Amino acid sequence: MSYRPEFEAALRLLAQASEAMVARGLPRPVLVGGAAAEFYSTSGVTTGDFDLCTPRQAELEEELQGLGFVKPVGPGMATRGWIHPDLALGFEVVAAVPMGGTIDYARIRLVQPIGETALFRVISVEDLIADRMGQYASGTARDRIDQARLLLALHPDADFDYLDKRIREESAGDYGLDAIKD
Structure with missing residues (x-):
């Protein structure tokens, strides 16, 4: 089983945004929710968006914009997140910390997507x-x-x-x- 191509491309973009955050001296965002389920199921479960946790939302959104993400506007575009036009997948900051801070942070995984040198974090x-x-x-x-x-x-x-x-x-x-x- 393998990831669907647009999901794999989105993981690479997440890793790039994550590295940009680290370069600014900020923490990497953590992937949670449906995209984490798709990651762990190798696209057995699919999602339309990436839910992220970060205490530095404004800075992450700046990095996403730099990677080509746009804020949808217009009729039927009631999203709080960012969409990458080439992938039709949204990224949204849903919280400052995963699961209200109840997790064991030592269990968060650091992942390197195939073909990428950059890393991202995902909930256990x-x-x-x-x-x-x-x-x-x-x-x-x-x-x-x-x-x-x-x-x-x-x-x-x-x-x-x-x-x-x-x-x-x-x-x-x-x-x-x-x-x-x-």
Whole structure:
């Protein structure tokens, strides 16, 4: 399985923006949400946008503009994010820190896309699965349990103790690892 071409191109742009932030002495943004699910599922789950966390939104948006991203305007363009015209994928800062700061930051991965020297950060697969289960438990996104199961199946080396703890935290104790593990 491989990434869809536009997603792979977007990962490279994210890595370039990330490196530009580091060059300015600022922290790299962290990829979360649906794009993180697409990353960990090798495009088994697909998304139309990249959700990012950074405490330096204005500076990241400057870097995105420098890479050709534009702010959509006009009828039907009610987005808070940025779109790259060649990719039809949006980038949006959704928070200053991933998951309200409840994650173990040592678990954030630093990734180098194929054909790129630049790096980007992505939330851990365990925290992503916990996020999917939290959304499922809220009742607002019932399909997220399927994503959680797929991600776990693709990552059998996940830290089960940490994952169980995080699922319980994100679901207010309603679910644990047993809800998605065969």
